[in-house]
Amino acid sequence: MKDFLLVFRMDYDTMPKGSPEEMQARTKTWMDWIGGIAAQNKLTDRGNRLFPTGKVVKPGKVITDGPYTEIKESIAGYSIVKAGSIEEATELAEGCPVLKLGGNVEVREISVLVN
Amino acid sequence: MQQKELIPHLFRTEYRKIVSVLCKLFGIEHIEVAEDLVSDTFLLASELWGLKGLPENPPAWLYTVAKNKTRDYLKHNSLFAQKISKEITYHEAYSDELDIDLSVKNINDSQLAMIFVVCHPCNPPEVQIGLALNLVCGFGADEIASALLTNKEVIYKRLQRGRERLKREKIKIESPSLSEINERLPAVLTSLYLLFNEGYYSANKDIILRKDLCLEAMRLTCLLVENEQTSKPSANALLALMCFHSSRFDARLNPGGDVILYQDQDTALWDQDLIAKGEYFLNQASHGNELTKFHLEAGIAYWHTIKADSYEKWESILQLYNQLLLIEYSPVAALNRTYALAKVNGKMEAITEAEKINLSGNHLYHSLLGELYLGIDGPKAVAHLETAWKLAKSKADKTLISNKILACKS
Numbered sequence: 001m002k003d004f005l006l007v008f009r010m011d012y013d014t015m016p017k018g019s020p021e022e023m024q025a026r027t028k029t030w031m032d033w034i035g036g037i038a039a040q041n042k043l044t045d046r047g048n049r050l051f052p053t054g055k056v057v058k059p060g061k062v063i064t065d066g067p068y069t070e071i072k073e074s075i076a077g078y079s080i081v082k083a084g085s086i087e088e089a090t091e092l093a094e095g096c097p098v099l100k101l102g103g104n105v106e107v108r109e110i111s112v113l114v115n
Numbered sequence: 116m117q118q119k120e121l122i123p124h125l126f127r128t129e130y131r132k133i134v135s136v137l138c139k140l141f142g143i144e145h146i147e148v149a150e151d152l153v154s155d156t157f158l159l160a161s162e163l164w165g166l167k168g169l170p171e172n173p174p175a176w177l178y179t180v181a182k183n184k185t186r187d188y189l190k191h192n193s194l195f196a197q198k199i200s201k202e203i204t205y206h207e208a209y210s211d212e213l214d215i216d217l218s219v220k221n222i223n224d225s226q227l228a229m230i231f232v233v234c235h236p237c238n239p240p241e242v243q244i245g246l247a248l249n250l251v252c253g254f255g256a257d258e259i260a261s262a263l264l265t266n267k268e269v270i271y272k273r274l275q276r277g278r279e280r281l282k283r284e285k286i287k288i289e290s291p292s293l294s295e296i297n298e299r300l301p302a303v304l305t306s307l308y309l310l311f312n313e314g315y316y317s318a319n320k321d322i323i324l325r326k327d328l329c330l331e332a333m334r335l336t337c338l339l340v341e342n343e344q345t346s347k348p349s350a351n352a353l354l355a356l357m358c359f360h361s362s363r364f365d366a367r368l369n370p371g372g373d374v375i376l377y378q379d380q381d382t383a384l385w386d387q388d389l390i391a392k393g394e395y396f397l398n399q400a401s402h403g404n405e406l407t408k409f410h411l412e413a414g415i416a417y418w419h420t421i422k423a424d425s426y427e428k429w430e431s432i433l434q435l436y437n438q439l440l441l442i443e444y445s446p447v448a449a450l451n452r453t454y455a456l457a458k459v460n461g462k463m464e465a466i467t468e469a470e471k472i473n474l475s476g477n478h479l480y481h482s483l484l485g486e487l488y489l490g491i492d493g494p495k496a497v498a499h500l501e502t503a504w505k506l507a508k509s510k511a512d513k514t515l516i517s518n519k520i521l522a523c524k525s
Contacts, residue, residue, distance in 0.1 A: 028434070031434055031437045032437065032456070034437070034441065035433075035436065035437030035438075035441070035452060036468050038440035038441050038444060038449075039440055039444075039449040039452050039472050040471050040473065041444045041449070043440075043444075
């Protein structure tokens with residue numbers, strides 16, 4: 001089994017600002033999805049969400065509010081899953097609720113540093 | 116109580132208390148001396164009480180005699196007295212005045228200290244459970260063997276090995292410091308949790324013995340909860356879990372010791388008093404921001420104290436299982452989560468999820484799929500139940516499954 005990083009990307013602007021009930025429903029779909037991965041014993045790290053705002057540091061002490069100037073989507077969060085292959089990891093990502101919100105999931109195998 | 120019943124009763128309740136106090140005084144390496152002194156005390160009690168009748172206050176009598184025997188022992192074994200704690204050697208010349216503190220407070224403190232000793236991670240879990248039953252609960256090797264469904268020799272060896280280990284590692288019997296509590300409480304709670312499960316989920320037909328194990332686990336967890344320093348949210352959560360589970364103790368077994376399934380239980384037999392206690396401890400457990408698996412399991416157990424099905428009940432159980440699995444994977448949690456998923460999101464979704472969890476060597480997995488396919492695909496339901504029957508090991512499980520198959524076919 002190898003570890004894969006799932007990066008959730010979405011456009012914060014198009015994200016519906018729902019009622020508390022809708023927020024709760026969204027939490028439920030999220031928990032049901034990640035719980036399903038955990039129930040297969042394939043969750044390495046549930047990961048975290050990210051706040052929408054941030055800074056980008058560029059050479060020459062250029063710091064911008066970003067990184068949304070060029071692209072609309074930004075990273076909303078990440079999780080780490082265990083899978084035998086990238087195909088299997090991709091399958092796990094297919095149920096991700098972020099897809100229903102117009103977002104996408106990037107699946108990347110983690111290359112473990114060996115000391 | 117008649118004398119015949121009184122001595123075994125006192126042996127069960129008082130022996131371990133005096134042993135704990137003396138052990139704490141002597142140190143773990145002299146545990147046998149402590150045990151001998153207390154055994155001698157009980158021997159004298161059974162001789163004298165038979166001849167002269169019961170003393171006015173039997174426990175107080177035992178305490179006084181145990182104190183005297185300890186003082187005599189120390190007086191006649193000055194070498195021993197020098198070896199043990201400084202406090203005693205200091206008092207050696209006045210050993211008549213040596214105060215062996217058998218107050219309720221010191222008894223509780225000593226037992227608490229002993230819990231931390233017997234649940235020390237230098238011993239593997241099964242040894243910890245044995246030592247806890249032996250040294251803190253006062254069970255003999257015979258009783259432990261029947262409780263854990265193994266033979267006396269195995270337990271005897273296990274206890275010896277455990278004791279030797281504690282001596283070799285020079286584990287100190289002392290009230291744990293705050294940092295030790297934070298560091299070691301999780302291991303202690305896990306041992307008590309296993310001890311409880313040993314009674315609750317045992318295949319043993321001896322219901323009284325099983326109940327005893329559960330009660331002992333609860334008594335020890337109570338000691339932790341009653342002490343200000345160890346009364347952490349996690350300890351309260353564990354006690355809540357035990358209360359909720361044991362509220363169904365009488366309802367979930369028939370007189371022959373066979374399991375009665377949750378949905379078939381007579382709720383009138385559920386102990387409302389224990390349920391209320393569980394709720395109290397679960398509230399106590401919610402202070403602070405610590406969320407342990409005991410919290411989540413206690414939450415799940417709480418919802419099971421409400422028999423009626425509702426969306427709220429199963430949705431709460433599903434989310435608690437989701438969270439539990441994020442903390443720690445276990446096949447049982449994965450299966451139970453899928454059952455809750457069926458209750459909330461429907462059987463079709465649950466079947467898809469169940470097929471992913473890949474526990475095909477587990478009879479519970481096929482029982483679950485049998486349950487899920489019921490009303491959707493009869494032949495598939497039966498096929499899974501039949502696989503479950505083949506995989507099940509205990510007779511009780513096989514009976515439960517064949518009853519389900521019969522119900523399916525009819």
